Amino acid sequence: MDIKTLLDIIANQGFPIALSILLIFRIDRFMQEIVTAQKEGYRQVLENTKEIHNTITTLNQQNREYYSLRFGEVQKELSGMKVELGRIK
Secondary structure, eight states, rough: HHHHHHHHHHHHHHHHHHHHHHHHHHHHHHHHHHHHHHHHHHHHHHHHHHHHHHHHHHHHHHHHHHHHHHHHHHHHHHHHHHHHHHHHH
């Protein structure tokens, strides 16, 4: 095999190999960006879920306090009615 044939083989086969290597590196970088974006998305979903959970917990606590207060008021009214009913007899 002479030097011209060897150079032709390298020239013809080297370009596809170099292009393949370049594409592999670009795809790898693209995949890393996708993974980073996905992790950020998961972090945001987790953060929003925690915020929603805290909001629901706060609302539940406020509802419990409100209805507990209303229940206490209703009990006082009912006990007052019992006293009045007891006197009527």
